[in-house]
Amino acid sequence: MKLLWQLFLAFARVGVMTFGGGYAMIPILEREIVDRHGWATEEELMDYYAVGQCTPGVIAVNTATFIGYKTAGTLGGIVATLGVIFPSVVIITVIAGILTSFAEVPAVRSAFAGIRVCVCVLIFNAVLKLWKKAVVDKATLALFLGVFLLSAFFSVSPVIFVVFCAAAGILLTRWGVRGK
Amino acid sequence: MIYLRLFFEFFKTGLFAVGGGMATLPFLYDISTRTGWFTHEMLADMIAVSESTPGPIGVNMATYVGYVTAGIPGAVTATLGLVTPSVVIILLIARALRAFRENPLVEAGFYGLRPCSVGLIAAAGLLVVKLALFNPALYAASGKLSELFNWKAILLAAVLLVCTRYVKKLKGLHPIVFILASAVVGVVFSF
Incomplete structure (x- = not known):
C-alpha cells in the first residue's frame, strides 16, 4: 500500500514538472525513479522509454505504466499512470474553466x-524534427506524401x-525496398 | 450517452496515435469534424494551453477536450479513455520487453508508421495555418485576393519561424515563451 502511494506521488511529481512531455521528461524521470527511489537503473529507464515510443499512446503514460508494473505489478502500473495524469486533469480543468x-x-x-x-510555427517545427527520423528513403517519402495529401484534402479517418x-x-x- | 462516446473516441485516439504528443492532433481534428463537440479554432487554442501547462501534451489535450464537451466528468472520462489502451498494451508486453522491441515485424511496422504520423500531423497543421494566417470568409465576401491573406499574422509567423529556428539565443527557449510573446503581439496589434 505504501509502495503504491509512493508510486502515485512520484509520478504525480513527474506530471507536474514535465512541460510538453517527450524528451523533457527524461531528466525528471531520472531524478524521481533512478536517484530518489531506485526503482529502475538508468539503462532500464532508457529501455522503457524506447518501448514507450514504439507503442501506441502518450509516451509519458507508457513509461509510467512500465515502471509501475516492474515495481509493484499490474496495480502498480495502473497507479503510476493515474499519478502521471492527475496533475494534468486538475490544472487543465481549472484553466479550461477560466478560459x-x-x-x-x-x-x-x-x-x-x-x-x-505561434501554434502554426510550433507544429511546423515539430513536423521538421519528426521528419528527420521518419523520412529516411524513397518509400517513406512516398508514404509521407500520400498520407499528407489524402489527409489534407479528403476527410478520411x-x-x-x-x-x-x-x-x-x-x-x-x-x-527489400527499404533503404533505397 | 456522451461519456461513453467520449471514452470510445479517446480510446481510439490512444490506440492509434503513435509517436507522442502532437500525434493525437489529427485524431482530435477528426473528432471535431465528425461530432461538432468543439470547433477547429478551439483546438488550436487547446494546443497552446497544452504546451504552456505542465503534463504530457496528449493528456492535456484529452482533458481539455473532455472538459469543453462535458464538464469535469467529461475531462476525467476522455483522459481515462486515452490512457486505457496504453496501460493494457504495456501490461501485456511488459514481460517480454526486449523481445517486443527487437521483433523485426514490430520494427518494420514502425518504419511505415513514422512517416504516417508525420504526414497526419502536417495535414492537421495545415488546418491551423488556414485558420491563423488566412481569411477565407473575408475573401469570399469581397473577392479581393489581397484580403485572403492575414498579413499581420503572416509577418508574425515569419518572425517566430526565424526566432525558433535560426536565432541562437532564442531557439533553445521553451515554447511557452513564444506563446506568451505571441499573445502580447496579438493584443497590442489587435489580431
Whole structure:
C-alpha cells in the first residue's frame, strides 16, 4: 500500500514538472525513479522509454505504466499512470474553466489569434524534427506524401492511414525496398 | 450517452496515435469534424494551453477536450479513455520487453508508421495555418485576393519561424515563451 502511494506521488511529481512531455521528461524521470527511489537503473529507464515510443499512446503514460508494473505489478502500473495524469486533469480543468468564461472578451480573442500563429510555427517545427527520423528513403517519402495529401484534402479517418502504413512498413521491409 | 462516446473516441485516439504528443492532433481534428463537440479554432487554442501547462501534451489535450464537451466528468472520462489502451498494451508486453522491441515485424511496422504520423500531423497543421494566417470568409465576401491573406499574422509567423529556428539565443527557449510573446503581439496589434 505504501509502495503504491509512493508510486502515485512520484509520478504525480513527474506530471507536474514535465512541460510538453517527450524528451523533457527524461531528466525528471531520472531524478524521481533512478536517484530518489531506485526503482529502475538508468539503462532500464532508457529501455522503457524506447518501448514507450514504439507503442501506441502518450509516451509519458507508457513509461509510467512500465515502471509501475516492474515495481509493484499490474496495480502498480495502473497507479503510476493515474499519478502521471492527475496533475494534468486538475490544472487543465481549472484553466479550461477560466478560459471558457473569458473566451468572448475582445482582448482574450486577440491574444488567442496571436497564439494561433505561434501554434502554426510550433507544429511546423515539430513536423521538421519528426521528419528527420521518419523520412529516411524513397518509400517513406512516398508514404509521407500520400498520407499528407489524402489527409489534407479528403476527410478520411486517421485510423485507416495508421493501419495501412503499418502493413506497408512490414511489406516494404519484406520486399527489400527499404533503404533505397 | 456522451461519456461513453467520449471514452470510445479517446480510446481510439490512444490506440492509434503513435509517436507522442502532437500525434493525437489529427485524431482530435477528426473528432471535431465528425461530432461538432468543439470547433477547429478551439483546438488550436487547446494546443497552446497544452504546451504552456505542465503534463504530457496528449493528456492535456484529452482533458481539455473532455472538459469543453462535458464538464469535469467529461475531462476525467476522455483522459481515462486515452490512457486505457496504453496501460493494457504495456501490461501485456511488459514481460517480454526486449523481445517486443527487437521483433523485426514490430520494427518494420514502425518504419511505415513514422512517416504516417508525420504526414497526419502536417495535414492537421495545415488546418491551423488556414485558420491563423488566412481569411477565407473575408475573401469570399469581397473577392479581393489581397484580403485572403492575414498579413499581420503572416509577418508574425515569419518572425517566430526565424526566432525558433535560426536565432541562437532564442531557439533553445521553451515554447511557452513564444506563446506568451505571441499573445502580447496579438493584443497590442489587435489580431
